[in-house]
Amino acid sequence: MMNGNPQTILRTVFGYESFRPHQQEIIEGLIEGRDAFVLMPTGGGKSLCYQIPAMCRQGVGIVVSPLISLMKDQVDALRACGVRAAFYNSSLQSAEAKKVLAKLHNAELDLLYIAPERLMSDEFLERLKNIPIALFAIDEAHCISQWGHDFRPEYRKLGRLRGLFPEIPLIALTATAEPHTRQDILDRLGLHKARNYISGFDRPNIRYTVVEKRKPFSQLLEYLQSRSESAGIVYCLSRSRVDKVAGQLVEAGFEAAPYHAGLSSEERKKTQDDFLKDDVRIIVATVAFGMGIDKSNVRYVVHYDIPKNIESYYQETGRAGRDGLPAEALLMFGYGDIAVARGLIEKTSNPEQMRIETHKLSAMVGFAEALSCRRRILLGYFGERLQEDCGNCDTCLHPPKAIDVTEDARKALSCVYRVGQRFGMAHVIDILRGSRKERLLKMGHDRLTTYGIGADRSQEFWSSLLRHLVHHGFLEQDVGNYSVLKLTQAAKPLLKGEKTLTMAEPRVKAAPEPKHERRRPGDIDYSKPLFERLRALRKHLADEEGVPPFVIFSDASLAEMAALLPTEDEHFLRIHGVGEYKLKRFGPSFLDEIRRFTGSDSVS
Numbered sequence: 001m002m003n004g005n006p007q008t009i010l011r012t013v014f015g016y017e018s019f020r021p022h023q024q025e026i027i028e029g030l031i032e033g034r035d036a037f038v039l040m041p042t043g044g045g046k047s048l049c050y051q052i053p054a055m056c057r058q059g060v061g062i063v064v065s066p067l068i069s070l071m072k073d074q075v076d077a078l079r080a081c082g083v084r085a086a087f088y089n090s091s092l093q094s095a096e097a098k099k100v101l102a103k104l105h106n107a108e109l110d111l112l113y114i115a116p117e118r119l120m121s122d123e124f125l126e127r128l129k130n131i132p133i134a135l136f137a138i139d140e141a142h143c144i145s146q147w148g149h150d151f152r153p154e155y156r157k158l159g160r161l162r163g164l165f166p167e168i169p170l171i172a173l174t175a176t177a178e179p180h181t182r183q184d185i186l187d188r189l190g191l192h193k194a195r196n197y198i199s200g201f202d203r204p205n206i207r208y209t210v211v212e213k214r215k216p217f218s219q220l221l222e223y224l225q226s227r228s229e230s231a232g233i234v235y236c237l238s239r240s241r242v243d244k245v246a247g248q249l250v251e252a253g254f255e256a257a258p259y260h261a262g263l264s265s266e267e268r269k270k271t272q273d274d275f276l277k278d279d280v281r282i283i284v285a286t287v288a289f290g291m292g293i294d295k296s297n298v299r300y301v302v303h304y305d306i307p308k309n310i311e312s313y314y315q316e317t318g319r320a321g322r323d324g325l326p327a328e329a330l331l332m333f334g335y336g337d338i339a340v341a342r343g344l345i346e347k348t349s350n351p352e353q354m355r356i357e358t359h360k361l362s363a364m365v366g367f368a369e370a371l372s373c374r375r376r377i378l379l380g381y382f383g384e385r386l387q388e389d390c391g392n393c394d395t396c397l398h399p400p401k402a403i404d405v406t407e408d409a410r411k412a413l414s415c416v417y418r419v420g421q422r423f424g425m426a427h428v429i430d431i432l433r434g435s436r437k438e439r440l441l442k443m444g445h446d447r448l449t450t451y452g453i454g455a456d457r458s459q460e461f462w463s464s465l466l467r468h469l470v471h472h473g474f475l476e477q478d479v480g481n482y483s484v485l486k487l488t489q490a491a492k493p494l495l496k497g498e499k500t501l502t503m504a505e506p507r508v509k510a511a512p513e514p515k516h517e518r519r520r521p522g523d524i525d526y527s528k529p530l531f532e533r534l535r536a537l538r539k540h541l542a543d544e545e546g547v548p549p550f551v552i553f554s555d556a557s558l559a560e561m562a563a564l565l566p567t568e569d570e571h572f573l574r575i576h577g578v579g580e581y582k583l584k585r586f587g588p589s590f591l592d593e594i595r596r597f598t599g600s601d602s603v604s
Contacts, residue, residue, distance in 0.1 A: 005056070006019075006024065006027045006028065006031070006052045006053075006056060007019075007024075009052050009055055009056070010048070010052065011579070012579050012580045012581075013055075013081050013082060013083065013579045013580075013581065014048065014081060014577070014579055015081075015557075015573075015575070015576065015577045015578040015579035015582060016576065016577070017574075017576070019048075020044065020045045020199075021199055022038070022040075022197045022199050023045055023048060023049055025197070026038060026049045026171070026195075026197055027048070027049060027052050027053050027056075029169075029195060030049070030050065030053035030057075030135055030169050030171055031053045031056050031057055033167075033169050034169060034193075034194075034195065035169055035170050035171065035191050035193060035194035035195070036049070036169075036171045036172075036194050036195050036196075036197060037141075037171075037172050037173075037182070037185065037186060037191055037194045037195070037196045037197065038171060038172070038173045038174075038197045038199075039173075039174060039175070039177055039182065039196075039197065039198045039199065040173070040175060040197075040199040041175055041199065041200065041201050041202065041203050041318065042175045042203070042315065042318030042319065042322060043203065043296075043318065043321065043322035043323070043324065044175070044199055046139070046173045046175070047074065049171065049173065050063065050135060050137035050171050050173070051078065051083070051110075051111060053134065053135055053169075054110055054111050054134045054135055054137075055083065055110045055111075057134035057135060058132050058134060059107075059131070059132030059133045059134040060104060060107070060109045060110065060111065060112050060131065060132070060133060060134055061110060061111045061112070061133075061134045061135050061136075061137060062112055062114060062119065062128075062133060062135070062136050062137070063111055063112065063113045063114070063137045063139060064114060064115070064116050064119055064136070064137065064138045064139060064158060065113050065114070065115065065139045065140065066115065066116065066139075066140050066143055066152055066155070067140075068087075068089050068090070068091050068115070069269075069272055070139075070294055071087040071089060071113040071114075071115075072087060072091075073276070073294035073295070073548070073551075074113060074294055075087050075111075075113060076547045076548065076551045077294065077551050078111065080545075080547065080551045080552060080581075080582065080585075081579055081581055081582065082579075082581035083110055083111065084103075084108060084109050084110045084111070085109065085110060085111040085112075085113070086100045086103060086104075086109055086111075086112055086113070087100075087112070087113040087114065088100050088101070088104075088112060088113070088114050088118065089113075089114065089115050089118065090115075090118075100112070101127075104127075104131060105130075105131065107132070110134075115154075116152070116154045116155050116157060116158055117154040117157070119158075120154075120157040120158065120160065125164065128165075133165065133168050134168075135168060135169045135170065135171065136161055136165065136168055136169070136170045136171070137170075137171050137172075137173065138155075138158055138170070138171070138172040138173065138189065139173050139174075140173075140174060141172035141173055141174040141177075141185050141189070142174040142176055142177045142181050142185065142311070143155040144156060144158060144159070144184070144185055144188050144189065145177075145180075145181045145184035145185055145188065156188065158188075158189060159188045159189055159190060161189070161190075162189060162190035162191070163190065170189065170191065170194075172185055172186075172189055172191060172194075175201075175314075175315060175318060176311040176314050176315045176318075176382075177311075177382075178311070178381060178382050178383065179383055181311075182196075200379075200384055201314070201378070201379050201382045201384050202375065202379055202384070202386070203317075203318060203321065204390070204392065205321045205324055205325060205326050205327055206317060206318075206320055206321050206327045206328065206329050206392075207326070207327070207328045207329065207392050207393060207394075208317070208329050208331075208374040208375060208378070208392075208393040208394065209328065209329065209330050209331070209393065209394040210330075210331045210332075210333050210367075210368050210370075210374070210394060210507075211330065211331070211332055211333070211507055212332075212333060212334070212464060212506050212507055213332040213333055213334030213336075213337070214460060214463075216304060216332055216334075217245065217248055219332060220234065220245070220249075220302065220304065220332075221252060223302065223330060224249075224254065224282075227299065227300060228254065228281070229281070230281070230299035230300060231275070231278065231281055231282075231295065231297055231298050231299060232281065232282050232283075232298060232299060232300040232301065232302065232320075233282070233283050233284075233285060233298060233300075233301045233302070233316070233319060233320075234249075234256075234282060234283070234284045234285070234301075234302045234304055235284075235285055235286070235287045235301070235302065235303050235304060235305070235307070235316055236284060236285070236286060236287070236304045236305055237286070237287060237304075237305035237306075237337065237340060237341070237344075238286065238305075239260045239261070239262045239286055241304070241305070242258045242259070242260050242284050242285060242286055243258050243260075245284050245304060246258035246282075246284040249282060249284065254281065254282055255279070255280050255281040255282065256280065256281070256282040256283070256284060257271040257274065257275070257280045257282075257283060257284070258271070258283075258284050258285070259271050259272065259283050259284065259285040259286075260285060260286040261286070271283065275295070276295055276548035276550075277539075277542065277543070277548055277549065278297075278539060278548075278549055287303070287305070287307050287308070287312060287316065294322075295319070295322070295548065295550055296322040296323040296550040296554045296555065296556075297322075297323055297325075297549075297550050297554065297555040298319050298320045298321070298322070298327070299320060299321070299325075299326075299327050299328065300320055300327060300328040300329070300330065301316055301317050301319055301320045301327075301328075301329050301330070302329075302330045302331075302332070303316070303317075303329075303330070303331040303332060304332055305332070305334075305337045305340070305341075306331065306332075306333055306334070306337045306338065306341060306364060306365070306368060307341075307364060308341050308344065308345065308357060308360065308361050308364065309357070309360035309361060309363070309364055310360065310363050310364050310367060310378065310381045311360070313331070313364060313367070314378065314382075317329035323550075323554040323555045323556040324556050325524075325555055325556055325559065331368060333368040333369075334467075335467040335470060338361070338365060339477070341361055342358070342361060345357045345358055345361060363381055367381070370395065371395060371400050371402065371504050372389075372395060373386070373389040373390055373393060373395055373396050374390075374393040374394070374395055374396075375389075375390035375392070375393050375396075376389065376390070394507075400504040400505060400507065401504070401505040402502045402503070402504060402505075403502060403503060403504075403505050404500065404501075404502050405465055405468070405501050405502060405503050406494070406497075406499075406500045406501050406502075408454065408457065408461075408465055409465060409469060409474070409494060409501045410494065410495055410497070411432060411450060411453050411454055412428065412432065412454075412462065412465055412466055412469060413469070413474065413475070413487060413491050413494065413495050414449075414450050414495065415428050415431055415432055415448070415450035415453075416428055416475065416485045416486070416487060417487060417495075418448050418449065418450050419431065419445065419448070421484065421485065421486040421487060422484055423484060423485065424477075424483045424484055424485060425463065425466050425467075425477075425483065425485060427439075427440070427445075428462075428466065428485060429454075429459055429462045429463065429466070431445050431448060431450060431451055431452075432450060432451075432452075432453060432454030432455075432457075432462055433452070433454055433455050433457070433459065433462065434446075434451060434452030434455045460506060461506065464503070464506040465503065466485070468503045469491075470485075472490075472501075473488055473490045474487070474488060474490050474491045474494055474501075475487060475488065475491065476488055524559055524560070524563055525563060526559045526560070526562035526563035527562045527563070527565075527597075528562075529597075530561075530562040530565075530594070530597045531558055531559060531562040533593055533597060534558045534561055534562060534590060534593060534594075535549075535555075535558060537589060537590065537593050538552050538553055538558065541586060541589060552582075552586055553577055553578075553582070553586070553590075554577055556576060556577070557575055557576055557577040557578065560575050560576055561575055561590065561594060565594055565597075565598055566591070566594065567591060567594055567595050567598065568591075569583060569587060569591070572587050572590070572591055
């Protein structure tokens, strides 16, 4: 327990001048013993909502977290601020685990991070009976709900906490929960008297972009060329694709490594440590495997394949730009991926779960296909309304051009009909474009009336149009039968000229930055050369300390240093994220570097 009020702890320990919306009210409520449900975007300051009350109240704050790696990141960050924190999980050796338990019993901890199954074991619950508890915090609370995108059965046991410890305040926190999930969390945790705090989902510093998937690895390479110095994550749908893409990136000269559940725990730990320490720039990971990374300086997230739901997409893209600086989210959207995702969903034995997940996949596809502001669609899914377009997504910055494809659609549908609805997309395109492939000629398909009638259009155009026809219900693609194309009832009025059809002009790469772009959220003017020198110093100190660089200072803090050029302690303390403990521990090194820079180089 620390002396001082929440505002003092915020300033002196964490180095922040003021609370974000709702934080102070949540913190004061917990200190007074009231329950809370908190919905805040990733990077929105959820952790402080329970960390500060745990430091103000008598006893230890017990924090439930689903991921071992995330626990370590958060404990490292707290210790770097001088907070007495520890984690208790299966990654600890026996001797280390005993030390943590000894600190717990000796009242030497402000916060203890623990996995749900370990907390709810009979042995640990018995242990807690003799220990003063400040509060319980359930992080990633959506894991308790079947409506949540990352349901974990072990979280269900947490519903007993309210009954077992009726006098201890309990706070549940998540960044991703639409209305069904929110209500389910409250019901399952018994938070019937909890105050609900919804801070909104918007992450204005993230730019959302969707491109049509054509030659995905070439598209990825082109995107990464100008981002080789930045940290990023590439998500894929399968382990085999993760391994392949990571291998190709390494061959192309990028610092990349794979990360998925099929690797040994030692391999995963090394990869994650290398990424956190900025020794590896790119992690390629499966969307199904939660990374639990608290790394604040991820500058971009690429979805190589479409996620199964908007919650996953939102959470995964939210790993970019946690420091508030400009970040990017690129989604490669291919209709073939929808069939793969649907196939994974259909393996579910629970019909209700299958229905929920199919609904969520449809919403994800709707986001990818959108011709209007993507942020409006994303936030609208969670029940939040933007009053105007965001100006920081691809459709706002480069509005898609709608083209009339009625005649071309009739040509394509007619071709599918004339080949007896027995062939797939590639063969239909070959006929339309007048290919001289031996198989086509041997079948006599060069004598069809549709042969060559689309030679004036590219293969890419016909691919886009056929996928458009499939997704909008004019064609069916029989995935179980070599992806054969078949007409639906909806195709008849289009074929007869009774209906028109438009689609967005295909976009296969992220558009270039506008020459006169308005200022992006999170942008600040700072000296780039000094920022790089401070970043190198941070890396050196982090390696000496054995912690990730962002634990010492975030990129946002370095950018502010490079903008304001503090050379004295009192000025350094005004930098966002600099508390008294960090001033004493790291201030001299950073102030010396800034003094050397301002004394010897011109500021650019």
